[in-house]
Amino acid sequence: MLTMNRLTVIAAIVWISTCSMTHAQLPPPNPGAPFTAVETRTTTYADEVVIETATIARKSDGSTYWRLDLRTWNGVVNPKHFAPAAAIYDSRKHILTTLDLSANLYRLEKKTFAPQMYTPQIDARSFAAPADVRTVAAPLRTGLGVRKIDGVDAVGSATNYADGSSFEEWRSPTLFITLESTSDRISPKEKMTTAITKLTLGDPDPALFEVPGGFLPAPASKH
Numbered sequence: 693m694l695t696m697n698r699l700t701v702i703a704a705i706v707w708i709s710t711c712s713m714t715h716a717q718l719p720p721p722n723p724g725a726p727f728t729a730v731e732t733r734t735t736t737y738a739d740e741v742v743i744e745t746a747t748i749a750r751k752s753d754g755s756t757y758w759r760l761d762l763r764t765w766n767g768v769v770n771p772k773h774f775a776p777a778a779a780i781y782d783s784r785k786h787i788l789t790t791l792d793l794s795a796n797l798y799r800l801e802k803k804t805f806a807p808q809m810y811t812p813q814i815d816a817r818s819f820a821a822p823a824d825v826r827t828v829a830a831p832l833r834t835g836l837g838v839r840k841i842d843g844v845d846a847v848g849s850a851t852n853y854a855d856g857s858s859f860e861e862w863r864s865p866t867l868f869i870t871l872e873s874t875s876d877r878i879s880p881k882e883k884m885t886t887a888i889t890k891l892t893l894g895d896p897d898p899a900l901f902e903v904p905g906g907f908l909p910a911p912a913s914k915h
Contacts, residue, residue, distance in 0.1 A: 724750065724754075724866065724867050724868040724869075725866050725867050725893060726749075726750055726751050726752045726893070726894055726895045726896065727749065727750055727867055727891060727892060727893050727894070727896070728747070728748075728749040728890075728891075728892045728896040728897070728900075729747075729748055729749070729842075729888045729889065729890055729891040729892065730745060730746070730747055730748075730761075730888070730889050730890045731745070731746045731747075731748050731886065731887070731888055732744070732745050732746075732886065732887050732889065733746075733884065733885070733886045734884065734885045734886075735882065735883070735884045736882070736883040736884070737881070737882055738880075738881055740765055740766050741765070741766055741767075742763065742764070742765055743762075743763070743764045744760065744762070744763045745760075745761045745762045745763075746758055746759060746760050746761055747759040747761055747900075748888075749896035749897075749900055750867075750896070751895055751896065751901065752895055753783055753784055754783035754784075755780070755781060755782050755783045755784070755901060756780070756781045756783070757778070757779070757780050757781075757896065757900045757901060758778060758779045759776075759777070759778035759779075759793075759900075760774075760776060760777050760778070761776070762774070775792070775793075775794045776793035776794055777790070777791060777792055777793055777794075778790075778791040778793060779791070780900070780901050781803070782901070786802060786803055786804045787800055787801070787802060787803070788800070788801045788802075788803040789801075789903060790910075791903070791904070791907065792910065796904075796906055796907045796908065797907060797908055797909070797910040797911075798903050798907045798908070798909065798910060799909065799910040800909075831851050831852060831853045831854070832851070832852045832853075833849060833850070833851045834849065834850045834851075834852075835847075835848070835849055836848030836849055836850055836860070836862075839862065841862060841864075841871040841872060841888070841891075842871070842888065842889065842890075842891040843891070844864050844866065844867065844871065844891065844893075845864065845865070845866065846862035846863060846864050846871045846872070847862070847863055847864075847865060848860065848861070848862045848863075849861060849863075855878050855879065856878045857875075857876060857877045857878045857879075858874075858875070858876045859873070859874070859875045859876075860873065860874045860875075861873040861874075869888065870886065870888075871887070871888045871891075872885075872886065872887050872888070873885065873886045
């Protein structure tokens with residue numbers, strides 16, 4: 693709860709050059725209800741399917757955790773494009789800790805993020821057709837009501853564009869995250885789905901928000 697266009701890259705984690713975190717994001721640092729969950733993103737292109745699985749969590753004080761657990765291309769793990777990594781954001785101290793889980797390295801960085809930067813939802817506008825083929829007609833947005841997802845109320849909405857592209861999401865007003873979403877872009881052809889599963893309410897394991905033992909500071913970046 694989790695680009696992402698594909699989705700906004702987490703700018704603070706790009707120092708891990710072996711891992712491209714294009715789609716996944718931290719949960720928003722809003723002081724919403726605390727939780728732990730698994731976020732799965734499936735992106736279907738013309739010739740490949742990319743599936744990303746991440747563990748996400750948020751504490752009562754708004755601090756957030758994100759860990760990329762797996763990324764596959766057409767069902768295969770490519771070591772050149774996948775390296776386990778994690779990020780911890782301390783909302784009180786405004787410190788972002790990024791972890792390279794394959795090299796046992798960490799980096800601390802002073803950061804202040806606007807909450808919307810870490811809302812793991814797809815911006816529906818990015819799934820409209822490119823400007824050169826988009827019609828003047830405004831997209832049609834429709835409310836889908838309320839339904840339960842993993843025991844949590846989710847408010848649904850659907851956006852349909854004149855070129856045939858569409859975006860649907862089910863968002864929890866309590867957790868400030870999107871629990872499910874589906875986007876279908878016509879040009880270029882691309883379909884993406886996200887789903888939050890294994891949702892557990894309540895403060896997450898405190899160990900998630902600590903640098904694991906044995907980790908060393910990452911070398912300074914060379915410019």
